[in-house]
Amino acid sequence: GGFALLPFLWLVNVLWFCREAFLAPAYTEQPQIKSYVQRSAVGLLFWVVVLTTWVTIFQTHRARWGELGDYLSFTIPLGIP
Amino acid sequence: MNGDTGVIHVVEKDQDLNWVLADGPHPPYMVLLEGELFTRCRELMLRLKGTSRVSGLAVAISKPSPPRGFSPGLQCPNDGFGTGVYDSDYGPQYAHCNWTVWNPLGNGLSYEDFHFPIFLLEDANETQVIKQVQCYQDHNLPRNGSGPEYPLCAMQLFAHMHAVTNTVTCMRRNSIQSTFSLSPGVEVVCDPLSDSNVWSTLKPINASRKMDPADEVVIVATRVQIDSHSFFWNVAPGAESAVSSFVAHLAAAEALHKVPDALTLPRNIMFTFFQGVQETFDYIGSSRMVYDMERNKFPVRLENIHSFLELSQVQVALRNSSALWVHTDPVSGRNESVRPQVQVRALVETLLNSSLGVNVTLQEVSQSQPLPPSSFQRFLRARPIPGAVLADHRAAFQNRYRYYQSVYDTAENILMRYPEGLSPEETLDYVTDTAQVQSLAEVATVVARALYQLAGGTGNTSAIQADPRTVQVSRMLYGFLIKTNNSWFQSIIKQDLKGLLGTGDEPPQHYIAVSYPVNTTQLVQFVLANLTGTVVNFTKEECLNPERAPGADKEVQMYDYTWVQGSREPNSTSRVPFCVQSTVHLTKALSPAFELKEWGSTEYSTWTESRWKDIRARIFLVASKELEV
Numbered sequence: 001g002g003f004a005l006l007p008f009l010w011l012v013n014v015l016w017f018c019r020e021a022f023l024a025p026a027y028t029e030q031p032q033i034k035s036y037v038q039r040s041a042v043g044l045l046f047w048v049v050v051l052t053t054w055v056t057i058f059q060t061h062r063a064r065w066g067e068l069g070d071y072l073s074f075t076i077p078l079g080i081p
Numbered sequence: 082m083n084g085d086t087g088v089i090h091v092v093e094k095d096q097d098l099n100w101v102l103a104d105g106p107h108p109p110y111m112v113l114l115e116g117e118l119f120t121r122c123r124e125l126m127l128r129l130k131g132t133s134r135v136s137g138l139a140v141a142i143s144k145p146s147p148p149r150g151f152s153p154g155l156q157c158p159n160d161g162f163g164t165g166v167y168d169s170d171y172g173p174q175y176a177h178c179n180w181t182v183w184n185p186l187g188n189g190l191s192y193e194d195f196h197f198p199i200f201l202l203e204d205a206n207e208t209q210v211i212k213q214v215q216c217y218q219d220h221n222l223p224r225n226g227s228g229p230e231y232p233l234c235a236m237q238l239f240a241h242m243h244a245v246t247n248t249v250t251c252m253r254r255n256s257i258q259s260t261f262s263l264s265p266g267v268e269v270v271c272d273p274l275s276d277s278n279v280w281s282t283l284k285p286i287n288a289s290r291k292m293d294p295a296d297e298v299v300i301v302a303t304r305v306q307i308d309s310h311s312f313f314w315n316v317a318p319g320a321e322s323a324v325s326s327f328v329a330h331l332a333a334a335e336a337l338h339k340v341p342d343a344l345t346l347p348r349n350i351m352f353t354f355f356q357g358v359q360e361t362f363d364y365i366g367s368s369r370m371v372y373d374m375e376r377n378k379f380p381v382r383l384e385n386i387h388s389f390l391e392l393s394q395v396q397v398a399l400r401n402s403s404a405l406w407v408h409t410d411p412v413s414g415r416n417e418s419v420r421p422q423v424q425v426r427a428l429v430e431t432l433l434n435s436s437l438g439v440n441v442t443l444q445e446v447s448q449s450q451p452l453p454p455s456s457f458q459r460f461l462r463a464r465p466i467p468g469a470v471l472a473d474h475r476a477a478f479q480n481r482y483r484y485y486q487s488v489y490d491t492a493e494n495i496l497m498r499y500p501e502g503l504s505p506e507e508t509l510d511y512v513t514d515t516a517q518v519q520s521l522a523e524v525a526t527v528v529a530r531a532l533y534q535l536a537g538g539t540g541n542t543s544a545i546q547a548d549p550r551t552v553q554v555s556r557m558l559y560g561f562l563i564k565t566n567n568s569w570f571q572s573i574i575k576q577d578l579k580g581l582l583g584t585g586d587e588p589p590q591h592y593i594a595v596s597y598p599v600n601t602t603q604l605v606q607f608v609l610a611n612l613t614g615t616v617v618n619f620t621k622e623e624c625l626n627p628e629r630a631p632g633a634d635k636e637v638q639m640y641d642y643t644w645v646q647g648s649r650e651p652n653s654t655s656r657v658p659f660c661v662q663s664t665v666h667l668t669k670a671l672s673p674a675f676e677l678k679e680w681g682s683t684e685y686s687t688w689t690e691s692r693w694k695d696i697r698a699r700i701f702l703v704a705s706k707e708l709e710v
Contacts, residue, residue, distance in 0.1 A: 078243040
């Protein structure tokens, strides 16, 4: 799953296995789970940063980009530039 | 999408505006403006445009029409992007109205971009409802020195437009949405303005083949043809601007068809009624016709054109003097090596001679004055053709044209009045106030005589009289300006187009639209067919399929056959339909820029109209700011 770099998969990883990795009493496989959860969290953070930046730029600059903005849009809002 | 809402404030004088712009405690405001302020003061409109405290505007039309005149058009009509003939290469001193300002009253309001809806209140009762009845007077006026308090009377205007920015953007979005979207056609946001041009020839020609290069044609055009433009959507009566000249043109066409040697004249005459021309949007109709001629998609080619005569605003009787002015192009007139120079002189001479014996005097304007905005300019742009424009103004439109392109350009404007108590039939046939009807008929006579001579006719022109008892002109003016749903119009249209005439008593609007063709275009087509065509004895099937008619030969290709519903039999509701044979044709008038997909073209008109869903308005009481979502 991780090879596909899926942000939501990583989100689920972090949330679901958080308790197992950090709060449950220790057992042999726990360090491995902990490392997976940590790496998922890092990946998730990376995705959050990238997506937030892109969405902000796109929403604020789409009108100014003219033709490029229209080609990048799936649906173009009516009545506003 | 959700409309624009604002607290109503009535602005009747300039001081009231300060409340809206600065003092009022409950912005945004919906301004109810007196018509007089709207017409008098362009700065007021610009101040409203510049503020964010205004969310909409409702204008109460002022009756009677403002005496000083009002025109929301440009001071220099049709000057954009050099779509006229005068630009930096051709007569630069005449470009951009450097020599003559044609519409000095124009304040250009129609071409401003307002970010809020503007509605017109035509009915004085509606205005009263807003002002008095339980609305403004009761709730919104300041009382006892303090400001008004909630609940306040508010108005919401819905006029959401789907297209934005400019034509290039909205056409691009149209094409993206239609190629990539799941439901193409739903997301179209704007449409190009289009309609049809109506044209007809004196001698029938085969419309599917091209004319022989040796044949020559004299074109007479009414530029201010069937469409008009005012600040408000679909309120464009265009009486003085548009209707007078094409009525004169129709009368001249009728007169010429009655001339005995019409079919043996050396040159043909083409009666053209342009659409979307000039006042409106950068010569849509004429640029399309020239484009078709250049690309051989039209039976007549530019080389076939011998000369060009255009009728501009010709309502002469309103003026103190019954004079028509002949405008010619100074650049081609001066150029000695080019053919037009001699022929322009000859053309002007012919025109001046045709006015002898008629009560209209023709005079030539100074030869250094440029052509007024006219569709002839588009033809000149393509090829130097000798031509002239007849207009009733010498230089600027001036008092003559006080209501150019505005809502006030109505029948009252051209003084059409009927005595009280006439039935609709009698009103139709009543020959109104003789002066302007007579003058229109005389203008038509002058034009008919001039065309006859230009086409090479050698007979006696004084026998050519357009509409001697001015019956047709009266009827046409009545039908086009006052009541379209009259018995004459009903009898000359096709049966399935009955809806064309509308149902009520409202005067017809001549607004250019995107559907094709618009009512007035078809009406002119039928009137022209009725006045210039002949009735033939075909049955309905033969009329609709003329190739199968008995005795028909290849001649039927030269004509257009229409099965019209005819007039009503006396004392019965059924009609007697018949078949009319005429040479009237319709061609599409869509700007070449859209055919070529050059949406940013500076050569052709690129006007489009946005789509919308709902246009409505409502007034209601607002309880408090907190409850407004």
